[in-house]
Each structure stands twice: as C-alpha cells, then as structure tokens.
Amino acid sequence: MAKQLSNSEIDRRNILNNPYAVKAIQKEVGFVGTYFIDEYKFTVRQVADFYEVDQRTIERYLVNYADELKENGYEILTGQHLKDFKNSVDTDTNVGINPKTVRLGVLNFKAFLNIGMLIAESEKARLLRSLVLNIVLDVVGKKAGGTAKYINQRDDTYLISLYVGENYRKDFTDALKECVDMGNFKYPVYTNKIYKSIFKEHAGEYRSILSLTKKENVRNTMYSEVLTTISMYETGLANEIKKKYKSIGRKLKPKEVDEIFEEFEKNPAWVPQIEMARMKMASRDYGFREVLHPELANYVNPLNTDEFERFLGDKSAELADRIEQYKDVF
DNA sequence: ATACGGGCATGTGTGCATTT
DNA sequence: AAATGCACACATGCCCGTAT
Numbered sequence: 001m002a003k004q005l006s007n008s009e010i011d012r013r014n015i016l017n018n019p020y021a022v023k024a025i026q027k028e029v030g031f032v033g034t035y036f037i038d039e040y041k042f043t044v045r046q047v048a049d050f051y052e053v054d055q056r057t058i059e060r061y062l063v064n065y066a067d068e069l070k071e072n073g074y075e076i077l078t079g080q081h082l083k084d085f086k087n088s089v090d091t092d093t094n095v096g097i098n099p100k101t102v103r104l105g106v107l108n109f110k111a112f113l114n115i116g117m118l119i120a121e122s123e124k125a126r127l128l129r130s131l132v133l134n135i136v137l138d139v140v141g142k143k144a145g146g147t148a149k150y151i152n153q154r155d156d157t158y159l160i161s162l163y164v165g166e167n168y169r170k171d172f173t174d175a176l177k178e179c180v181d182m183g184n185f186k187y188p189v190y191t192n193k194i195y196k197s198i199f200k201e202h203a204g205e206y207r208s209i210l211s212l213t214k215k216e217n218v219r220n221t222m223y224s225e226v227l228t229t230i231s232m233y234e235t236g237l238a239n240e241i242k243k244k245y246k247s248i249g250r251k252l253k254p255k256e257v258d259e260i261f262e263e264f265e266k267n268p269a270w271v272p273q274i275e276m277a278r279m280k281m282a283s284r285d286y287g288f289r290e291v292l293h294p295e296l297a298n299y300v301n302p303l304n305t306d307e308f309e310r311f312l313g314d315k316s317a318e319l320a321d322r323i324e325q326y327k328d329v330f
Numbered sequence: 331a332t333a334c335g336g337g338c339a340t341g342t343g344t345g346c347a348t349t350t
Numbered sequence: 351a352a353a354t355g356c357a358c359a360c361a362t363g364c365c366c367g368t369a370t
Binding site: 059102104105 | 363
C-alpha cells in the first residue's frame with residue numbers, strides 16, 4: 001500500500017477528517033503548541049522549526065494550498081484574538097512572539113499535519129507521513145473491531161435497512177417465483193441486474209473487489225443507503241412484474257421481464273438515489289476498506305467528519321450489541 | 331522539471347507620537 | 351480629545367538562483 005499523500009487530496013482529507021486518527025497522531029507526535037480557546041495552535045515559525053525547513057517554505061504552502069489549509073485550520077490572528085493569544089502563550093516555551101506583532105498566522109494540529117503531508121523534501125515530514133498512515137490503519141482497524149469488512153454494520157441505520165429490506169427481497173423473489181417462467185437461475189440473474197444497475201458490478205465482481213469468501217454474504221457488507229436502494233428496486237420491480245402477469249394472465253417470458261426491467265431502470269427519478277448510493281459506497285470503501293471500485297472511481301469523495309463519527313464513533317455500537325437489542329424484532 | 335531559499339517590494343492592522 | 355501620520359512586524363506576491 002504505497003499511498004502518496006502529497007498527491008491525493010482525497011487521501012489527505014480522509015485522514016484529516018478522521019478525528020480519532022488526528023487525536024491519536026497528536027498524542028504520538030507530542031508536538032505541543034499553545035493551547036488557545038479549544039485546541040493547540042502552532043505559529044508558522046514553530047511549524048517550520050519542526051519540519052526543519054525555512055519559514056518561507058511553509059508560507060509558500062500556505063499560499064499554494066490556501067483553500068485546503070484554511071479549511072483545515074490555518075488562520076491569521078489580529079486584534080483582540082491576537083492579544084488573547086499572546087496572553088495564552090506559555091512564557092517557558094520558545095514561541096517568542098514579538099510584542100509588536102499585529103498579524104500572526106497560526107495553524108492547528110490538523111493544518112500542521114496537512115502541511116506535513118504536502119512538504120516534499122523534509123525528512124521529518126516523510127517520517128511523519130509513514131507514522132500517520134500506520135496510526136490511521138490502526139485506528140480504523142481497532143475501532144472497526146479488527147477488520148473494516150463489516151464496518152458498514154457500525155451504522156445506526158444499517159440494521160433497520162437490512163431488516164426492512166428482507167421483506168422487499170421476499171416481494172421480489174415471490175414475484176419471480178409466481179410470475180416468471182424461467183429456471184431457478186432467474187433469482188441470481190435478476191438480482192445481478194439490480195446490482196449492475198445500481199453500482200455497476202454484479203455480485204461476483206463485488207465479491208472479488210471486497211475479497212469476500214464464498215461463505216460471506218454480500219448484503220451483509222453493504223451500506224444502508226445501498227441496501228435501501230436495492231429495496232426500492234426490488235419492491236418496485238416486484239410490483240411491475242405482478243401487474244404485467246395479471247394483465248396478460250400467464251407467466252412472463254425472460255424477454256418480457258427484461259423489458260420491464262429496462263423500462264423501470266430508465267426512470268429519471270432514480271438518478272439522485274443511485275448517484276447517492278454510488279457516492280457513499282465508493283467513498284466509504286475507499287476511505288475505510290481501502291478498496292477502489294474501478295467502475296465507480298469517479299464517485300470517490302473524501303469522507304467528512306460525520307462519516308467517521310457514524311462509523312467509528314462511540315455511537316456506532318457493535319453489531320452484536322444491537323442484535324441483542326433488536327432480538328425481539330428478529 | 332520541480333521545489334527550496336533568499337531577496338525585494340507591497341499590503342495590512344496596530345500602537346505610538348504628533349498634530350489639530 | 352480626536353484626528354492624523356509614522357514605524358513596525360508580519361503576510362503575501364514576484365522574481366531569480368540553485369540543487370536534485
């Protein structure tokens with residue numbers, strides 16, 4: 001796994017947006033700045049000293065990657081804020097701010113890390129990067145209970161999607177059973193058509209991309225948004241198939257089912273739902289499972305802090321706990 | 331080719347001194 | 351006392367030489 005943090009904004013954001021990883025890194029690095037308001041701040045001078053590069057070099061990155069760095073916590077203090085900051089500076093440390101300073105750029109730990117991911121030449125930064133990757137993998141692994149394979153299940157809405165989805169699944173298989181004149185392979189064939197339509201992979205491809213064994217259930221690894229989309233397809237198609245079956249009064253031929261499917265699939269109402277499912281699936285699998293779905297490469301976005309909390313946070317109770325909790329329902 | 335370092339010029343907000 | 355002007359330190363932009 002040779003990730004190039006300096007080349008991929010998505011990779012950088014996937015780390016920086018993960019508050020659990022950033023906290024662990026901060027602890028490990030032990031680079032203490034000035035505690036100000038609610039977080040540690042570092043002056044440009046301090047950051048340059050840490051990475052052992054010229055202050056001018058840091059400033060250049062601050063300019064060249066201004067948007068990214070400002071979003072991640074670079075700001076210029078002036079006026080009252082600066083006054084307060086000067087008062088917060090521990091006189092023992094060598095932060096050394098000139099009393100005459102009226103504008104001072106400061107970075108929080110996130111922005112400091114961000115710089116480290118960008119700087120090409122600093123040996124210190126290079127070491128930091130490998131440390132960061134190890135910690136991130138460690139954090140995701142630990143939080144996800146050893147493997148990211150079932151990280152999809154650490155989501156409040158997962159269980160309900162799975163549970164509700166089973167009813168729609170049954171609608172669909174019942175419709176195939178009663179209304180379609182075709183061998184038993186009709187089930188996998190039309191299920192795969194649904195998968196293809198939603199995320200461009202059939203079950204086998206999905207299985208191999210996620211390295212699932214034969215025994216592992218594909219749907220157990222899917223995110224709730226994807227499961228919901230599949231449910232919408234299944235119940236919708238079941239309805240169309242039954243309707244057609246009633247209107248012509250005999251079992252449908254495969255070709256007729258295909259026609260229903262094509263008609264169903266090309267409804268523009270699906271577009272936002274499918275775009276969302278693809279985006280969630282591609283982005284999360286990239287961020288959490290380090291898996292790229294080639295057909296969905298364009299849908300990969302950085303994960304935001306909410307996503308990390310949703311899947312790694314304390315709220316994301318273990319599946320076992322929740323199965324216990326929902327035992328009556330099942 | 332690319333990025334770093336350094337020089338130089340310009341912009342900006344604040345404190346201080348001077349003027350009105 | 352308020353307004354004005356000045357000095358200062360850092361931020362920022364531009365340019366060029368150098369190292370790899």
